[in-house]
Amino acid sequence: MTTQFFTRARLLEAPRTPGGHPLAAPGPSGFTEPTTLAARDGRILATGEAAEAHRGRVPAGASATDLGGAFVLPGFVESHGHPTSFGSSLLDVDVRPGVAPSVDAICKAVAERVASVEPGEWVLGRGWDETALPEGLYPTKADLDAVAPDNPVVLTRTCGHMYACNSAAFAVSGITEDVEDPAGGRFVRDAAGRLTGLVQEDAKTFIAKPDPSTADLERGFALAQDRFTAWGVTTVNDLIATPAAMRMYTRMNASGDLRVRLRPWLYAVALAGYPAMLEAAIGAGMSSGVGDDMVRLQGMKYQLDGAMGGRTAPVSCPFHGSEDDHGILTHDTAKLVDSFRTSAQAGLRMAIHAIGDAAIEQAFDALAASGELDWVKENRIRIEHASFPTADHIARMAEWNVIASSSISFIHHLGDSYAQALGPDRVARVFPHRSYLDAGVVSVGNSDIPVTNGNPWEGIHGAVTRRTRTGQVLGAAEAITTAEAIDLYTRQAAFANCEEDRAGALAPGMFADLQVYEENPIALGDTDPDALLELAPESVFLAGKQVA
Template identity: 40%
Template sequence: MDESDLIFINGTVLTMDDEAPTANAVVVRNEEVVYVGETEAALAWKQKQTEVIDLAGKTLMPSFIESHIHPSIYGLTLLEVDCKPTATPSIAAITEKISEKAADIPEGKWILGWGWDDSKMVDKRNPTRWDLDQVAPNHPVVLKRTCAHMAVANSKALELSGISENTPNPEGGNIERDEQGRLTGLLQEKAQGLLKAPKYGPEDMAKGMKLAQEQFAAWGITTVHCMSTQTADLQLYQSLLEQDELNVRVRPWMWAIDQNGFDGSMEEVLTVGLRSGFGNDMLKIQGLKFMLDGSVGGKTAAFSEPYLSTQETGILYNTVEEVAPLMKRGIEAGLRIAIHAIGDRAIDVAINSYEQINETTPIKHMRNRIEHCIFPTTKQLRQMKEHELMAGSSIGFLYHIGDNYLAKLGEERMKHAFPHQSFKQAGVIAPGNSDLPVNDGNPWMGIYAAVTRKTANGQVTGSEEKITVWDALKAFTTDEAYSSFEEETLGIIKPGAKADLMVLSQNPLDIDTEQLLDMETEATYLAGKKIFSKSTTRKGGSIVQ
């Protein structure tokens, strides 16, 4: 018998394979799973150099895949002022942090921050340029909201960016003004692209990405779909791969057109002939990413009916006539499409665009996607199934910002948000995600929300859309792998699959659902190599082994 590298015994193995869901032992050789079954048979593979891992009753399962995050952006946020509600629960706390940062750097140097969320701060309002001016009048300051669809800038940043009361709103964006017509400092959607904050360099990006990878490993995540890949991002991932410092599989979706401050690369991608699937097991191109609407938090997601107590229905970036021809060019060139659509009005444009393309160019085999896809109607679900479209479901939103959604949309509409049971009944594959750094990237929070339909404040909405723990786990493993045509090798434990594995503190199928939030990763393996161990990681120390 061939020699083996690792043998896991004495635990519960959740394979995520519906045909053989559980086992007692797993054998890994040359980065792949070669045997799944019983302990005695597994130990027959043992050779002198084999490491036998006694799980001591713990649970082994495939490591997580994240279908929609922004890895390099998340890495850079780890270098910025932390304005998340856990760190800055009030505007006063934000300004205190900005004041401290301003005292540490020369006047005129930009201060960048990330993560404020008015819905979770005691003030229940957005920070303004005047708030920031009080503590940093001589430093340009830009703080992005957690949703990434809005940013607040102080007067110095607005001045250096050439933004004044006379600056017109860009198409698809809004420069907020108060009742007197004065700039508040808030820039929404495409208006953020007017800011002239300095770009990060390659060294900054590499530093941030290394920090991000450590957190991915601690969460048990070994594959991530980068949903806003630009030139610098792709260069970063390739550079880390060349240096043998890429410790997470990356699946890039190239940002298609200039939007929201991001530079589109569709023309260049088409010119060089890049196709979906190009790359290797660590770095593999997925396709093109488009964007149709904004966010619920900023009331810019596009709905048919207005937000509560308003006449606002959100911002629709493009019509079918505008976006469908662009999508079609990508599809005809062999590139899959992922298109951001949160509200039903945006989802309509996405589906109608796909339908129009399918009239002349078959798309059903491609596993094209609608990102977030939070509020599809019953009709839209049928249309998605008809064209074999996938829903990149941001189920993590329900836990993290579901309370804000309820306040802006109401209970009736929220009953049908993140409809995972309806996805299942309609036959629509819906891999889950957090949209990190928009929200915390811990997959267990999304799994918990899918199973309980509870928000962070304990509100329950749309109980009929609950799914089982098993199905929720599949949303972050096998369904995710299906999304990239890798269901035979990722997100599953069976012979021939990559040995991307994690050891859990408990069996998620055997605990009270409330305990899902407390699940911890004991160890994470990428291709059979241990990249995280809870027992050997010191606070403040490196996670990657």
């Protein structure tokens, strides 16, 4: 057995009741006085006096790390991310607004990549957001043709729900001017009826964009792990765990090369180029919980809509400035009812992507009609992003024990586009964490990386300040405290993963997943919340082993 001691550590206090429900006790109020934490074989053995008592009873060779009075948090849980897509984005052309702040700058970045590859080779990029560009426009087919006449180009919007393509990409994909919009998707056209190059939602399926090679997948994921550990993230939920990703996770777990825990969700119903995996999972006898402490299957992912800033998320009232644009629902409700029933009967939990209020309504309608509501109430079903719920939706979340897997990081990064899409009155209702807490709804925080940056402190900052990157405040009444916001990424996130017995707190039996800070993050957030954006852990440990 390997025993470790972390001395002079101020441990985050997280009161718990015998039931272990994250909302059964108030959020953490602060940190202990400097004390000792003992870990054995990757789990916390004891803290405080009990940990000190162990120091005299362990064999020679036990390690001791003096933290000098530093503040220790449990490792953060990224509740909704796409780690392999994030890794791939680190290899692709970076066209985020902070790097390429105009259409001209985007085209220049594409031209630089074209100059380094062979004619006919695909050029891929990610991160553009027309709402953050001064011209308010996206790169069109004509823009990209001018710099890449001989290379297929596909640039993924920051949300991941749209492509900007050039003529070569359309030609290789067999897309012509007479292409018809598929159900749940759209090829955007200009006033003259000609294709602009913008491809939305399930129309992306028609684009022959290549998948990354095994070598590139592993190379990108290695870079992604570096970023996660530097942010203090020790567990990552992969909300579209492809077969290639699952094979890679299995290989890396066997070889000991994983530096974060993975919690994969398999794509249930085919959409946007992702294959349906529900029947295959059932045929293989899989159910939620299969795996080990490093890689453990969570369940099935369903995608009901698109993005709010890109105006593809369905809303009950038209988008701001429009008379009839309500967004896009990607699936027929009857299809969802059958699939939800099948998933429940197989013991596979559901994570349901629903951003717009109309999509959230569809999710609840389908769950109710599935005939499996008792199972739903017992198995921590999740609404992913949960961006724009109504008061009735929040009440049903509480009644049915549905978890709000809230992309609160969108406030900082995408909040301005939400304000443009919804207008000043409706935008005050987005990501309503104070309402969730008051209603007794378990809510967790996430970034949807690479849709936004994966640093949890940016999500915590958004939950505390409700402030966008340009300074707009979106619904100040929905703000929560720093301690409550940290809870979204620790205890409540562990509960959402059905791991409250092993993660999310610094207590005996929990994973020795630790992150260490020189300053008290709670005090810092309460006095100077903008300073949260600059926070970074001094060191990070996974199962007691330093990984950053």
